[in-house]
Amino acid sequence: MIDKYPKTCNLCGGAVVYTSNAVIYGQEYGSGRCYLCTKCGAFVGTHKPRPKEALGLLASPRMRKGKRLCHELFDPFWRGKPKAQKKRRDLYLWLSKQLSIPWEDCHFGYFDLERLREAYRILLNIQGREMRYDSGGMIYFV
Ligand SMILES: [Zn+2]
Structure with missing residues (x-):
């Protein structure tokens, strides 16, 4: 199973922050939140009704x-x-x-x-x- 509350990046091992997804999209979208790797920039969105819960793995382009x-x-x-x-x-x-x-x-x-x-x-x-x-x-x- 995947980690729904990731602290480290599944791609590079970098530190992951839970943040507004406006840093990616320019404005908040969907749940308004995402998990973002501070090292490689991979990210994943979160569930709208459960904004702390990641939708999947952090993803690269x-x-x-x-x-x-x-x-x-x-x-x-x-x-x-x-x-x-x-x-x-x-x-x-x-x-x-x-x-x-x-x-x-x-x-x-x-x-x-x-x-x-x-x-x-x-x-x-x-x-x-x-x-x-x-x-x-x-x-x-x-
Ligand atoms: Zn990473």
Whole structure:
């Protein structure tokens, strides 16, 4: 599991401060807070209803890009679809099995660069394919 209250950076070991995210965005956005590495500048946002709780690992620009690219491939399978939240949950479960990781750890914000790359390759492989449910309620792609 990831540290939801990081004190040291998962990328460089530098000291992490809990601060206003205006230092990143120029104005406060979302929860208004973030965890920021004072050494390498990696950061992570926090939950809006629980502003002390980090959303994932501190991320570098490459990790943020990887996360965005993964979402671009992943989200169209559920977003705006009937039963979107169920589909989203089931897709994360499917992805966790592809990655051989526990379902509760399967969030793009929890992934390091290597796992983001692995997830991206898996998601590329299902582009243009159709998502279906088998009789056991599990997702597969045709
Ligand atoms: Zn750092």
